[in-house]
Amino acid sequence: MPDKIYLSLIPLLPLATFVLLGLFGRKYFKTFSGIIGTTSLFISCLISLTTAYNYFFVSGKVNGVYQHIIALKYTWLQFSPDISIDMGIILDPISVMMIVVVTFVSLMVHIYSLGYMKGEERFATYYSFLSLFTFSMLGLVLSSNIFQIYIFWELVGVSSFLLIGYYYDKPSAVAASKKAFIVTRFADLGFLIGILILSFNARTLDFETLIQRLTDLSSPQLQTAAAASFLGASALTWGLILVFIGGAGKSAMFPLHIWLPDAMEGPTPVSALIHAATMVVAGVFLVARLFPVFAISCPVALHVVAYVGALSALLAAIIACTQTDIKRVLAYSTMSQIGYMMFALGVAGYGGENGLGFMASMFHLFTHAFFKALLFLGAGAVIHMIHSNEMKDMGGLRKFMPITHITFLIACLAIAGIPPFAGFFSKEEILTAAFHSDKIIYSVALITAAITAFYMFRLYFSIFWNAPSHLERAGGEVHHGEGTASMKLPLIILAAGALLAGFIPFGELVTSDGAPLETHMDLTFSIAPVLLAITAILFARSMYMKQNNLPQKISKTVSALYQYSYHKFYIDEIYLFITKKIVFNLIGRPAAWIDRNIVDGTMNMIAALTGIFSDTIRGFQSGKVQNYAIYFFAGVIGFAVLFIYLWK
Amino acid sequence: MTANQILFYLISAFILGAGLIAVTARKVFRSAIWLLFSLIGIAAFYFWIRVEFVAAVQIIVYVGGIVVLIIFSIFLTQQSGKEMAKPLQGRAAFSALAVISGFVLTYLLIFQHSFNPATNNSIEGSVANIGSQLLSISEHGYVLPFEVVSILLLAAMIGCIVIAIKSRPETK
Amino acid sequence: MNEIPLSHILFVSTALFFIGAYGFFTRRNMITMLMAIELILNSVNINFVAFNKYLYPDKLDGIFFTIFIITIAAAEAAVAIAIIINLYRSHKSIDVENADELKF
Numbered sequence: 001m002p003d004k005i006y007l008s009l010i011p012l013l014p015l016a017t018f019v020l021l022g023l024f025g026r027k028y029f030k031t032f033s034g035i036i037g038t039t040s041l042f043i044s045c046l047i048s049l050t051t052a053y054n055y056f057f058v059s060g061k062v063n064g065v066y067q068h069i070i071a072l073k074y075t076w077l078q079f080s081p082d083i084s085i086d087m088g089i090i091l092d093p094i095s096v097m098m099i100v101v102v103t104f105v106s107l108m109v110h111i112y113s114l115g116y117m118k119g120e121e122r123f124a125t126y127y128s129f130l131s132l133f134t135f136s137m138l139g140l141v142l143s144s145n146i147f148q149i150y151i152f153w154e155l156v157g158v159s160s161f162l163l164i165g166y167y168y169d170k171p172s173a174v175a176a177s178k179k180a181f182i183v184t185r186f187a188d189l190g191f192l193i194g195i196l197i198l199s200f201n202a203r204t205l206d207f208e209t210l211i212q213r214l215t216d217l218s219s220p221q222l223q224t225a226a227a228a229s230f231l232g233a234s235a236l237t238w239g240l241i242l243v244f245i246g247g248a249g250k251s252a253m254f255p256l257h258i259w260l261p262d263a264m265e266g267p268t269p270v271s272a273l274i275h276a277a278t279m280v281v282a283g284v285f286l287v288a289r290l291f292p293v294f295a296i297s298c299p300v301a302l303h304v305v306a307y308v309g310a311l312s313a314l315l316a317a318i319i320a321c322t323q324t325d326i327k328r329v330l331a332y333s334t335m336s337q338i339g340y341m342m343f344a345l346g347v348a349g350y351g352g353e354n355g356l357g358f359m360a361s362m363f364h365l366f367t368h369a370f371f372k373a374l375l376f377l378g379a380g381a382v383i384h385m386i387h388s389n390e391m392k393d394m395g396g397l398r399k400f401m402p403i404t405h406i407t408f409l410i411a412c413l414a415i416a417g418i419p420p421f422a423g424f425f426s427k428e429e430i431l432t433a434a435f436h437s438d439k440i441i442y443s444v445a446l447i448t449a450a451i452t453a454f455y456m457f458r459l460y461f462s463i464f465w466n467a468p469s470h471l472e473r474a475g476g477e478v479h480h481g482e483g484t485a486s487m488k489l490p491l492i493i494l495a496a497g498a499l500l501a502g503f504i505p506f507g508e509l510v511t512s513d514g515a516p517l518e519t520h521m522d523l524t525f526s527i528a529p530v531l532l533a534i535t536a537i538l539f540a541r542s543m544y545m546k547q548n549n550l551p552q553k554i555s556k557t558v559s560a561l562y563q564y565s566y567h568k569f570y571i572d573e574i575y576l577f578i579t580k581k582i583v584f585n586l587i588g589r590p591a592a593w594i595d596r597n598i599v600d601g602t603m604n605m606i607a608a609l610t611g612i613f614s615d616t617i618r619g620f621q622s623g624k625v626q627n628y629a630i631y632f633f634a635g636v637i638g639f640a641v642l643f644i645y646l647w648k
Numbered sequence: 649m650t651a652n653q654i655l656f657y658l659i660s661a662f663i664l665g666a667g668l669i670a671v672t673a674r675k676v677f678r679s680a681i682w683l684l685f686s687l688i689g690i691a692a693f694y695f696w697i698r699v700e701f702v703a704a705v706q707i708i709v710y711v712g713g714i715v716v717l718i719i720f721s722i723f724l725t726q727q728s729g730k731e732m733a734k735p736l737q738g739r740a741a742f743s744a745l746a747v748i749s750g751f752v753l754t755y756l757l758i759f760q761h762s763f764n765p766a767t768n769n770s771i772e773g774s775v776a777n778i779g780s781q782l783l784s785i786s787e788h789g790y791v792l793p794f795e796v797v798s799i800l801l802l803a804a805m806i807g808c809i810v811i812a813i814k815s816r817p818e819t820k
Numbered sequence: 821m822n823e824i825p826l827s828h829i830l831f832v833s834t835a836l837f838f839i840g841a842y843g844f845f846t847r848r849n850m851i852t853m854l855m856a857i858e859l860i861l862n863s864v865n866i867n868f869v870a871f872n873k874y875l876y877p878d879k880l881d882g883i884f885f886t887i888f889i890i891t892i893a894a895a896e897a898a899v900a901i902a903i904i905i906n907l908y909r910s911h912k913s914i915d916v917e918n919a920d921e922l923k924f
Contacts (some may be wrong), residue, residue, distance in 0.1 A: 623923035626853075626916060630743060630845050637750050644757070656824050660832040667836055667859050671843030676852060676854035683855045690862050693832075698870055702886050706865075709890050714858060721851055721901045725908045733915060735846040751838040754900045755831060763826045770877035781880055785821035785904065790884050797891050814904040814909075 006047060010099060013044045013137035025124025028544035033124035034117075037131055038110040044134075045103035055096045056509050068092040068208060070144055074419050082203055088144035090207065093510040094288050094362060098141035101369045102162060102278050106134045108490035109273040112377050116269055116384060126166060130273070133159035137278050141285060146195050147205050149286070153250070156282060157184050160274050164266040176262035183259040187249020187372045194242030198293075199236055201225035207289065214578040215296040222297060233300070240294060244308075246288060251283030252335045253342060255590065258572055260335055260454050264327040266379030276376050278367035284341045284365060285534075291358060291512060295350035300577035306346020307637040310444045313339025315569065317451040321458070322555075322566040328380050329459050330372070333415070336452060337368050340445065344430040347437040350510065355435070355512030356519070356621040359428030363506040367422035370497040371414040378493055381483045382463060391462045398464040403488050405464050407495040414459045414498045416453035416471035416533045419526075422502035428526045429519060449529050453536035461544035555636040652696075659696055663689035674731045676722055684715045699773050838864035841858040850914045854897065861893045873919050 025033040050648040060066050073088035110130060117126055136155035143149035158181075165177030195205075202210045213221040214236065215463045228235040245256075252260040263275050287294065287305060294302045313336045320332035339359045348357025381404045386393055398405040414421035416430070427449060434442040507517040543550045555562040564570070615617070620631065666686035673679040691717075694703035772779065782790050788793045836859060843856030865886045872882025904914060911918050 336724060618924050621922075621924040623920035624917060625919075626739075626845055630739075630746065633750070633841065633845070634746050637746060637753060644753075650823055653823050655922070656828070657923070660828075662906060663832065664835055664839065667839045670859070671839055671847065671852075671856055676849055679852055684857065686859065687862065690866065693866065694869065697829075697869060697873055699873070699883055699886075700863075702869060702883055702890075705887055705890055707853040710862075711896050713894055717901055718851060718855060719898055721904060724905060725851070726849075726912050732852070733848045735848060736917070740846050743842055747838045747842045747845070750841070751834060752832050754838075758827055758830050758834065764872045765826065766877055768878055771880060773880060773883055778880060778883060782884065788879065791886075793888060797888055800892065801895055804899055808898045811899070812905050 004089070007051065007071050007091070007142075010044050010047050010051070010103070011135050011142065013040045014131040014135040014138065015310075016040070018128050019080060020133060021124050021128035021131065025128055026122070028456075029122055029124055031118075031125045034110070037127035038107070038114065040131070041103065041107050041110050041134060043106045044138075048099040048103045051091070052096050052100045055091055056093075060091070060093075060096075063375065066093050066509075066511075068514075069508070071210065072146065083199070083205060085147045085205055086145050087148055089142045090144035091142075093514065094285065095141045097362060097366060097510055098285060099138060099605060101366060102134065102141065105277040105369050105373050106117075106130070106137075106273055107493055108373060108377070109269045110378070112272075112487050112490045113267075113269045115486035116380055121334070122166075125269070128164070129159060129162045130270075133274060133279070137282070139284060140197050145205050146199060146207060146210065149289075149512065150188075150191065150195060153188065153246070153282065155187070155360070156279050157181060157250075160184075160263070160279055164263050165272060166266055166270065170265065172262075173265040174244070175486050176265040180259040180263050183256055184249045186527050187246050187256050190242040190249075191246020194239045194244075194246060197227075197239035197242065201228075201235055201239065208584075211290070211292050214293045217296075222518065227610045236277055236293075236300075237298050237300050240290070240298050241304055243290065244301065244305055245584065247283030247286040249283070249310060250286075251280050251342070252312075253283065253308050253337050253339065255315070255571060256314055257299065257312065257335050258575060261331045261568070262330045264325070264331050268376060268383060271331075272373045272376035272380065276372040280334060280338055281341065281365050281369075282472065284338060284345065287342070287345050288358065288362065289364060291345065291348075291371055292350055294345075295348065295512070302346050304346075306343045306438065307337045309342025309344075309346055310441045311339070312336070313343065313448045314444050314451075316427055317448045317455065318561075318565050319568050320455045321451065322562060324391045326382070326391060326394075326459060326463065327376075327389055329455060330375055330379060333452070333456065336448060337364070337372065337415070339383065340427070340430055340448075341365055341368070343441055345431055347441060349437075351513045352515070352517070355517060356429065357433035358512035359507050359517055359519075360426060360433050361509045363429055364423075364426035364502075365425045366506070367414070367498070367501045370501055371411040371421075371423060372409040373635045374407055374491060374498055375415070377487075378404050378411065381487055381491070384483055384487070385531040391459075394463045395467040396465065401483075403491060404483075407491040408460060408464070410495045410498055412456045415448055415456055416537060418533060419530065420499075420502065420539075422498050422500070424526075425502035427529065428521075432522070432525065435525070446529060446532065450532040450536045453533040454540050457537045457540035458544050461540060465545045467547045548640075656693075657697060659689055659692050663693065664688075676726070677719075680718055680722060683718075684711060687711050687715065692750065701775055701778055702775060722781055826870060827875045828864065829874075833863045833866040833870065836860075836866065847919060848915050850907070850916050850919075851901075853916065854900050854904070857900075858893065858897065861889060864887055 017037055021029065021033045021037060025036075029036060054060070055066075055069075070079040070089050071089040073086050076085045076087050078084040085219055098266045110127070113126065115129070121124060133156065136152050136159050140152035142154055143152060161181040164180055165173050167173045187193070198210065199205045201224060202213045204210050204213065212223065213219050216222060218438070225236040225239070228233045229240060233241075248252075249256040260275060260280070264271055266274075294305070310566070316332040316335035316339065320329050320336065323329045323332065341364050344357045344361035344364065346357070348355055348361070349401075350358075352387040381401060382394065382397065383389055383557055385397075385401065388394075410421065412425040417424045419425075431442065431445055434445050509516075511517045543554070567573075620627075663686055666682050670679050670682035670686055670712055673682060687706065691703045691706040691711070694700070694706060744783055781788060782794055840856045840859030840863060843859065845855055847853050847856060854922045868882040868889070872879065874880070907919060908914050
């Protein structure tokens with residue numbers, strides 16, 4: 001790669017757009033800001049695609065293994081001769097893949113928002129926030145230094161906060177943005193401690209050096225890290241688990257998932273970009289970035305990753321079956337799919353055949369971006385038309401929005417894992433990896449796949465088939481139409497992606513150690529999940545395609561499970577209980593009391609003491625001659641005694 | 649114990665006793681009279697120590713001048729028959745303490761120092777000697793302080809009149 | 821005169837001085853404060869005369885000092901009375917506790 005400066009344009013173009021639109025957009029550019037944002041992102045996307053082409057197909061390989069190329073490096077803060085924060089750009093298979101995904105999906109969202117957010121008063125602000133987010137996410141995936149990734153991690157959190165709370169006059173949106181920020185911030189505390197532990201033990205903050213030192217079984221840093229023990233686990237294990245906690249917060253893994261459904265208060269294109277395709281996969285990306293350390297030096301942490309991922313996947317799938325807000329269904333679906341990605345990483349090993357899980361996870365990340373963004377954008381079109389999020393207001397919409405209908409169907413088939421759509425290939429790889437490593441996780445994955453197919457098609461049928469919507473009841477009058485061309489174009493492009501992305505030979509491009517991986521298609525093995533999915537789809541069809549009372553009967557039969565699922569397993573209530581009754585009462589109130597009475601009290605007491613002291617001394621200036629005479633006399637006697645007897 | 653010694657102790661007891669009562673008496677007129685007695689006792693002491701001129705001056709100026717002045721001012725400013733106000737709380741105790749400690753300190757110093765009486769020729773303090781030395785301009789002459797004191801007396805007189813004068817009412 | 825050691829006379833004068841000091845600190849009436857000051861001045865006079873007679877019998881300096889002190893004490897008593905009278909006119913009382921205009 002001869003001239004690497006142009007790589008810095010990839011994140012810097014959105015940054016410049018953010019500054020430009022943020023400062024001047026509202027007053028000078030107004031609706032033109034959308035064009036500016038889209039154009040700058042288009043250029044960024046082109047550069048990313050060029051870089052990806054160059055890296056994967058022209059010059060990225062040395063001896064058949066994809067290299068980790070440090071494209072730029074700049075020493076920012078030097079703490080000591082061996083530890084410094086260097087800002088840099090790293091090119092390796094996962095980061096190149098991610099810049100393609102991020103810029104592409106962001107471009108689709110920009111184009112879509114031209115139509116969806118038309119008429120908004122704060123149009124320019126919206127585009128500036130989108131550009132800020134894109135910049136942060138690109139910076140995150142290109143980071144070559146663990147501290148740099150933390151900086152961009154927080155920036156991504158801030159952008160998410162700004163975008164979720166975009167409709168700031170809605171109290172629910174404000175509360176949701178606060179919740180998202182606080183929960184992820186709380187997880188980032190673990191991330192920071194993990195960074196400190198890892199970098200302290202490896203004596204470096206640089207990813208390359210850190211990974212190399214902590215995976216080389218003979219390195220002294222690994223010896224000390226693995227030996228130092230705290231509460232039964234080594235320092236290395238703690239560091240990795242804490243880093244994973246940070247990733248779990250951002251990726252909405254159980255139990256830090258509570259912010260994701262509420263984050264749907266933001267505009268729908270934002271949900272498509274941030275909470276489906278890019279930000280929520282940051283946690284998966286982080287684990288993938290540190291994957292050699294996880295796999296080689298600390299398999300315990302990898303098991304934690306796997307089980308948390310599997311549990312989240314199953315839990316989210318169960319909850320999604322009963323939700324009635326279509327965006328919430330999609331949010332839980334995202335959580336479930338990210339759980340897939342996590343446990344796929346968790347069951348993988350490093351190098352060669354063992355790295356199948358890694359490749360499968362990255363493949364699923366890639367395809368998921370396409371079909372999840374497509375689902376959200378399609379849901380946005382529906383909401384744009386109906387002006388409501390609830391399933392009961394929808395139905396029979398296939399007559400009114402044909403393009404949305406077809407693309408939504410493609411996306412649902414993809415996520416259900418039906419061949420030849422993209423999701424089938426990536427899910428199949430994940431299931432193969434799980435089967436060869438941990439049978440429990442394999443069975444959980446299989447069950448979740450079936451449930452996924454069920455609730456996705458429940459969603460599909462409830463929107464586009466089923467009962468007549470109030471549109472139909474109103475005589476078929478259409479106010480908005482399906483949406484402008486700018487809203488339909490991204491749907492079509494993403495649908496093409498969902499169809500074709502599965503055929504990319506991912507095993508040759510992105511693997512755990514850079515060397516290409518042969519993947520075989522085992523037909524007998526893949527029949528089982530496909531059959532399960534088709535059965536689930538037919539079951540959903542029987543319940544939801546036409547109006548009937550089968551759903552009510554089933555929900556009464558399994559009423560306990562239904563209640564738990566509908567109320568999201570009461571996790572939000574548990575959190576509220578813990579924070580209000582325990583943290584606020586036992587920690588917050590005493591702390592406030594101490595602050596008011598002891599800290600402030602000490603200050604007040606010092607001031608009062610000074611006051612008392614000064615009042616006492618003030619009495620000396622009484623204006624009475626006799627008092628003065630007495631003080632004078634006493635002083636003379638005192639000095640006389642002092643000088644004559646005590647101080648010769 | 650010669651008569652000289654007995655006389656001295658009597659005189660000093662008189663001086664100190666009268667002085668004590670003068671500073672602690674409750675009625676102001678009685679306090680003035682005890683002061684008068686104390687000053688007369690001091691004059692007796694001067695007689696005993698054989699500086700007769702100073703004794704005479706003491707009686708004329710102090711007893712006959714200053715105490716009379718004090719008595720006149722008592723008449724001018726208050727009813728002399730009434731009891732005076734008591735000293736402030738704690739003031740008496742604290743002052744007594746300070747004074748006694750000061751006395752102990754001073755007397756210890758005096759006691760530790762041995763004063764050796766001189767034995768050379770003594771000059772008699774007769775009026776002629778005092779007068780001639782008062783107006784002499786030789787080494788031990790006191791004519792300059794004499795003149796200065798005269799001016800001071802003049803200034804004091806004028807000062808008293810200015811301070812105590814009643815301001816004239818404005819003429820219409 | 822030689823039978824009484826000098827320190828006895830100094831005892832008398834010291835005691836008189838501190839009696840006068842006690843009176844000055846304790847008395848509330850301004851005129852009685854003035855009387856206490858006179859006692860102090862007299863104790864100093866006794867000191868001068870005693871030292872003159874015992875330590876320097878060939879000079880008369882102590883006597884002169886005594887005379888001057890008596891003179892100046894007279895002048896000072898006169899000025900003090902004038903001030904007291906003036907103060908009495910404005911405060912209508914000669915209690916020294918009332919003369920506290922120089923208070924903080």
